[in-house]
Amino acid sequence: MSSAPLCIAPNSNGILRRVGIYAEKLGANLMERLTEYDVSGNVKMQKELIEPNKVWQHPWHLCYRVHLHQEMKRRATSANDEGIPAVLKTRSKVSSVDPSIATVVLEGGERIQGDLVIGADARTAVPGGNIKPKPSGKSAFRFLVSRQAALDDPKTAKFAQNNGEFLLWFGSDRRVVMHPCSNNKQLNFVCIHPREESEVKNGEGWNQQSNKAKLLDVYRSFNPALLALLDKADAETLRVWELFDMDVLPTWVNDKLALLGDAAHPFLPHQGQGAGVAMEDAAALAVVLPRDTRLEDIPERLKLYESPRYERANRIQEYSRIAGRDIGERSIDMMEYSTYNFGHDEWDHSTEKFRQWGWSQKPNLFWRMPISFGPMPGPRQDFFGMPRDPTYSTFVTASFKFKTSRTLLQNLLPTAAFKFTSPGTVAYASFSQTTLNGMHWLGGGGYRHFGLYIHGVQYTRKDGSVVHGTYLPILFENLTDPIVSGREELGMPKLYCAIEIHQRTHSYHIQASWQGVSFCDLALEGLREVGPGSEAGTIGGEADDGILAYKYIPRVGERGKADVEHATFVPHAEESKVVPSKVNKVRKASSASIKFESRDWEALPTLHHVVSRLAEIPVYEVVGAKVVEGNGGIDMSQNSDLPPIKRFITSHTPGGKTTFIDTISEEAPFKTLPDGAKFALSYATNRFPVSLTNDADLTTYSHYTQNLPGITISTGTVLRVVDMKPGALSPMHRTVSLDYGVVLEGEVELVLDSGETRLLKRGDIAVQRGTNHAWRNTSSTSWARMLYVHQPAEPLIVGGVKLEEDTSTIPGVR
Ligand SMILES: Cc1cc2nc3c(=O)[nH]c(=O)nc-3n(C[C@H](O)[C@H](O)[C@H](O)COP(=O)(O)OP(=O)(O)OC[C@H]3O[C@@H](n4cnc5c(N)ncnc54)[C@H](O)[C@@H]3O)c2cc1C
Structure with a gap:
């Protein structure tokens, strides 16, 4: 981020306010009026914005970038805020990224592994391959002028007399943009012009004075009042920046890596939306990655992040290109796209997309009115689409x-x-x-x-x-x-x-x-x-x-x-x-x-x-x-006559003494599958070795009880009890996992796809190694019960062929 100011439009301001950042507390002033001049200094258009801006829930602010940057950094690294404080490592050039294991290697050789990698400037990791930023043909002088200095000069006072006034001077292929910031005390300038006119030529030094001479030269055809204003450029802040553009990337996501902000869609400055769209990206990421996200779900969640963002970010990016075209190539109206840009709250938008995705994961859910709130629980389904248990009615x-x-x-x-x-x-x-x-x-x-x-x-x-x-x-x-x-x-x-x-x-x-x-x-x-x-x-x-x-x-x-x-x-x-x-x-x-x-x-x-x-x-x-x-x-055949199961889970007091927990019910949570079998997810982890510190595994397990996993968890372990109806025969299925199965009640037959079978009696154990198998309860009158421990396995290759997982035949395992 440079030291220049920033327009914070209502769409991005809403996101900042949601996380408790109020730009006005950082010295931002309101955008109150828009005036456009031609080269000769004639007013071409003037618009009061206070009243029209009232249609937006959040204000349109002009803020000093550094102030916003500092506040965001303070919040991200603060130990007093929610979540684990971020650790900033600046000047850490990345030499390589491995998206499959979410690992970044820094130039000095340090290797950092996380749950996922967010590329906010790491263009080397662009999933689009060779697509790189390219010159847009324009550069921008950026600098500040003290408002008081402009007011003190009769030639320039008229440009500085109104609070929150955004001014534009249009030439055929160049323009000057000015607006106040820092509680209306500073005037910020962005002067966009053909890049070759401010290029550093051989032998030409880039000292600040020559910058100012160049600035005045580039705008020499503009009217004297503006030139008098440009002449007040604060030499300390005067810089020239080349403006880059980039072709649209085919995707921003690769496995456990996602790009956001300018790394995914670099912005030309003509609408003042680039930082805002980056904030929207961040909001979308936060929505699809709540704290209890399972590690194995991250690649899918990142795709989910991209889907609502891609179209919008690229569309605003394109509007910025259009807004930046020279006179003659388009008629310029700076407000033309504001309805699309401002009328959007990414948090609400992504939240709805995320909800819809959640529903789509449970295709058997009943839908009925009112549909605005999603599928309805009722007598035939709970919130997860599972049958109700009629036992106690x-x-x-x-x-x-x-x-x-x-x-x-x-x-x-x-x-x-x-x-x-x-x-x-x-x-x-x-x-x-x-x-x-x-x-x-x-x-x-x-x-x-x-x-x-x-x-x-x-x-x-x-x-x-x-x-x-x-x-x-x-x-x-x-x-x-x-x-x-x-x-x-x-x-x-x-x-x-x-x-x-x-x-x-x-x-x-x-x-x-x-x-x-x-x-x-x-x-x-x-x-x-x-x-x-x-x-x-x-x-x-x-x-x-x-x-x-x-x-x-x-x-x-x-x-x-x-x-x-x-x-x-x-x-x-x-x-x-x-x-x-x-x-x-x-x-x-x-x-x-x-x-x-x-x-x-x-x-x-x-x-x-x-x-x-x-x-x-x-x-x-x-x-x-x-x-x-x-x-x-x-239908009494649906009712197991087996007793409920209790599991006793321990934890620690802050002093290190071992205790039993009372936050998770001792009774194993049996759920009836559509075919009548009952599954009790008695414990589950999403890592191996598991992290017990701060009871992280208890949180993970609680999450799984509400968001049932498949039969196995690809990064963790599952402890499950299964009750089988009298005479039940499960479908043939394979999970790529190492499974220990123990018969707790009754007798069951393990059937392999070769046709071989074994009868397991109470206390017998099966060790299954990516086994394609079915289970049969051999009794026509009694239920049978088994306990399993599932552990994930590496891909299973037999005879040079990778044996795939297949649990599609088992209804409602999730
Ligand atoms: C002249 C101009 C005016 C603009 N005006 C506005 C405006 O008014 N409103 C608006 O919304 N947008 C505006 N924009 C666009 C806006 O500045 C960008 O879109 C925005 O800054 C993008 O934010 P970002 O976080 O994606 O990327 P950046 O702001 O580029 O941030 C990336 C950060 O990553 C850091 N970094 C890079 N590599 C590493 C590494 N290896 N380790 C650690 N850190 C690293 C960089 O130092 C940098 O701080 C303007 C742009 C220009 C050029």
Whole structure:
């Protein structure tokens, strides 16, 4: 950085302010007005900027470079700020860089290895090969003039009378740019002109006086007032700089090396954006490299850094070239590109790109409204797209099954493809109300639902195949979250109402209401406990295939038209993954009744049309009424009967005594994979040997629990427990790693791709060396459990062929 001042436009000022650097505290003044002159000193354009600049969140400052540089350096090296203080090594010429191992060798032979290398001036490491900076054809005199000196001279006072005034004098192939800085006390000049006119000729010394003579000579055709101002150039600060340009690099990134700032895209000064764009690069890097970034992810993160930056930096670079063209080659308007330049916050921009990348890493995530916030967790997925664990949920279902009119219910079937299987005029239906609790996806809470289930319905698909099911024309629920997810993900016809329950030892009463207006009473009396086996006949216990419904999403802006309209079918087995059904207790009612009050449009403005139709349904005969209670794990084959595992992790007190930690749960965090196997990432590291100082490894492991790694970690180790379902056979897969596997429970068969197998019993050990293999739980009734330690290996060459990793067959390993 030279000693000259710097425009800090709103886009870069926002980044500085985000990290707590306020240019005004460093003596910067505001950019308040723009005036353009021609060679003769006529005003060609004048613009007040105070009001127009109010559209930008951050100010447009004119700052003294050295002040900003010093403050940035102070912050980077300060022990009082966040992060590890930077160590500056100046005058350290780099002789070579190895991007694959993030190593830099200095000219003196010192070798420095890091997690990554940022090339902020290291042009030798340019990933573009031979692309080098080249002359732009122009050079710039840069110097300061005391504002007071300009004010004291009547010829030049007019140029200095306004605070924050940015002045330009345009000649055909040269220009003078001037603006105040240092609390409006200094005037900064950049005088851009054809390079050959200020070149050092043979025998010509470059003393400062001759510089000033040259400056006045280069601008001799400009009007005398300007020349009088140039003549006040502070000889101490007067320098001439050749301006370089460079072709666009094909990439800024090579493995663990990334370029930023002028090293990636050197800037011509015509827009005052080069340093700002370098700051934007730095912000983007900080976003994609949060502190918990895994070492093995760095090359991908650097590519991620480049993708949002490349287009923008190169575009502003090109604007600067255009803004620098001579008169005649373009009409010059210094403000022309400001909207694109200023209207951008790189921190926010990169943050969104980084988020989107995170989502793209989990392609099985459910998306639904509101999409602005990313994929939605719900009953069928957690934040990582993993299935929910239904083990701890409970349910109580009160159902009322009755004989009724087929011809009346038929009017509730949505299309001709739905019909009753039986031609008789008698049909069966149930009103059923369930209270769910302990639901993982609701943070351990629950909700109630209440619906009409019409049995004995069949639906004929377009291909002619028929499914038999129970048709659900309406399901009331008392919580928004399942209403939304059920409507969108399952196509269920859900509406809101309040559902109150009072249950006594022998009775169960349900009241449905909307905003204080009750419209249904369901009463089960004389409840007596019977064996849990007699739950058949309730919802889910019907001898059919599942629940039929009809999804309809209206089209925006076209009444009566649908965006989506089709039958839906949730097999009982599928639904059971969400709604628990292991029955613990059944109580049958000796009598039951249901009563709907149809109310009027005013009382039930949004439900009247539904409730009045439900009220029409006749109850010819009560077939059965009961209350069934149970808990999670409907498909019991999904539930391991193996005990939870505890791991006890130690740390140290500041005095060096060993203790157990309490910041990570002792219980191993089992997650269910889509195929039913359970993985518990019990510990993981990203380095070997591992760094235990400051509990760095605990931080790494905590990160991995939230961002699950693949089966192995290419730079560290993994301790994992795997539970296998009865009879499970994993897909064949290979990781390039050395794996120690121990059977903790049950018996498992290790199957190799040669066809060879070995049976491992409890306590037996497998040592796998980049092995292509599958595991089979040989029991059809019991779960099996294995413990693995995975260690990364160098590339595996056998018979001259590199054996590649393949875990693509294993669903949801991350
Ligand atoms: C006349 C002129 C006016 C300008 N005006 C503005 C303006 O108003 N606003 C604006 O935003 N931009 C402006 N720019 C552009 C701006 O100066 C650059 O774009 C900006 O300085 C680039 O920052 P950088 O950190 O990428 O590179 P540099 O500023 O070049 O910094 C690179 C640093 O790396 C150091 N270095 C090199 N090798 C090593 C090594 N081996 N070890 C340690 N350190 C090393 C160098 O000494 C240097 O300090 C102007 C440019 C010019 C020429």
